Amino acid sequence: MTTNTASITIAPPTLSLPALFLKFLRFGALAFGGPVAQIAMLRQALVEDERWIDKGRFNRLLAVLQVLPGPEAHELCVHLGMIARGRIGGLLAGLGFMLPGLVLMLVAGWAYVTWVAGNLTLAGALLGVQVAVLAIILRAVVRIGHHIVENALLGVIAAASLVLTLLGVPFWILLAAGGLTYAVSHRPLVACAILAVALALATAIHLLSGSGDSLHAVQGIPVTTFALFVAGLKGGLLTFGGAYTAIPYVRSDTVGRGWIGDGAFLDGIALAGVLPAPLVIFVTFVGYVTGGVSGALAITAGMFLPAFAFSLVLFERLEAIVENPALHRLLEGIAAAVVGIIAATFVQLAYATGLRVTAPLGALAIFAVALAVVWRIKGAWVTPALVAGGAFAGWALFT
Incomplete structure (x- = not known):
C-alpha cells in the first residue's frame, strides 16, 4: 500500500493566540545549549513533527536569517509565529x-x-x-x-x-x-x-x-x-x-x-x-x-x-x-x-x-x-x- 504524500497537510494548526504564546513559552523554557540546539529543537517540533512548513522553506528561511543581524533562533520563532497567526502571532511567539x-x-x-x-x-x-x-x-x-x-x-x-x-x-x-x-x-x-x-x-x-x-x-x-x-x-x-x-x-x-x-x-x-x-x-x-x-x-x-x-x-x-x-x-x-x-x-x-x-x-x-x-x-x-x-x-x- 502506498502513501499519498500529497495528502499530508503542510500548514500550522489552528491555534488561539494564548495557545501560540504558551507553545513558544515552552520552547523558551527548554532553550538550553545555544542557537544550534535551539534551532534543532524548533526544526524537530514544528517541521518534522507538526509540519508547520516544509523542510525546503525552513532551510531557505534559516539562510535568510543567518545574514541578518539578531539571534537566529529568536527571529525564527517570530517568523513561525507570523506564519501561524500573522504579525500579532509573531510578536507573541518572540515574546x-x-x-x-x-x-x-x-x-x-x-x-x-x-x-x-x-x-x-x-x-x-x-x-x-x-x-x-x-x-x-x-x-x-x-x-x-x-x-x-x-x-x-x-x-x-x-x-x-x-x-x-x-x-x-x-x-x-x-x-x-x-x-x-x-x-x-x-x-x-x-x-x-x-x-x-x-x-x-x-x-x-x-x-x-x-x-x-x-x-x-x-x-x-x-x-x-x-x-x-x-x-x-x-x-x-x-x-x-x-x-x-x-x-x-x-x-x-x-x-x-x-x-x-x-x-x-x-x-x-x-x-x-x-x-x-x-x-x-x-x-x-x-x-x-x-x-x-x-x-x-x-x-x-x-x-x-x-x-x-x-x-x-x-x-x-x-x-x-x-x-x-x-x-x-x-x-x-x-x-x-x-x-x-x-x-x-x-x-x-x-x-x-x-x-x-x-x-x-x-x-x-x-x-x-x-x-x-x-x-x-x-x-x-x-x-x-x-x-x-x-x-x-x-x-x-x-x-
Whole structure:
C-alpha cells in the first residue's frame, strides 16, 4: 500500500493566540545549549513533527536569517509565529521564546548584586569562571571565522579589523570599510579609494581624540535608561554572524564608560551560557548590574527590537533583499570585519582578566583545559560544566 504524500497537510494548526504564546513559552523554557540546539529543537517540533512548513522553506528561511543581524533562533520563532497567526502571532511567539531567559537573568542579576558582587570569598571562584569563559569566547571566534572567512581577502579584512580595533579605530569605520571593500573588490581602484578614505577618517579621529584607546575614551558618561537602551540597540543592529558578535559593542558602551567591570561583564556571559535563552540575554545582566530593573529592561528591549522589527516589518521582502549579489558581498565583508572586532575584544578581555590573576600558571591551566574541552566536545551540558569547573578550580587556586 502506498502513501499519498500529497495528502499530508503542510500548514500550522489552528491555534488561539494564548495557545501560540504558551507553545513558544515552552520552547523558551527548554532553550538550553545555544542557537544550534535551539534551532534543532524548533526544526524537530514544528517541521518534522507538526509540519508547520516544509523542510525546503525552513532551510531557505534559516539562510535568510543567518545574514541578518539578531539571534537566529529568536527571529525564527517570530517568523513561525507570523506564519501561524500573522504579525500579532509573531510578536507573541518572540515574546514567549525570550521571556523565560529574561526572567531568569533578572533573578540572576538581582542575586549577583545582592550577594555575589564584592564578596571576597567568591572572588577566586568568579575569576576561575571568567578564565573559562575566555576559552569559550575564543572557540566561538574560531568557529565564526571558519564559516565567514572563506577566502584570502576576507581573511585580510578580518586581520586588519583585529589590529585596527586594538589601535582604537571606531568599529563603524571598520564595518563600512570591510563591507564596501569586499563589495567592490572586482574594481581594485575603487577598493583602494575606499581604504584610503577609511584610513584618513580613522587618523583624523585618532588625532582629535588624543588617544588610541577608544574603549576608555568615553568614561565619565552617566548611566541612564536611554543610554542603556541605545547600547542594546547598537548590539542588536550589529550582531552579524551570531550572538557573540554583540559582545564588543555592548562592552564598549558599558565597560568602556566605566559602568561595569570586565569581570562582572564576563560573569554575565557565563550566566547567559547556562540559561535557556539566546546568548544575547547577557545584556539583561549587564543592564541590571549597571541600572537596576529599568536598565535591564531597557538594554534588553534595545537588543531584541531589531530582531522583532526585521521579521515583522520586512517579512515579505527578506528573501528578495538577500538575493541581491552586491548586498550579499557587502554583508560578507561586514561579517569578516566583525570577526576581527570579536577577536580584538577577546584580546582586551584576556588582558583585563590577566591583570587580576594572582596565579598565572593556574589561570593558564584553567584556560587550556577549558579550551580543549570546548574545542573537542559538543553538547548542551558543555558550557554549564565549564562554568562549574572553572568556579571550583578558581576557588582552589585563587582563594
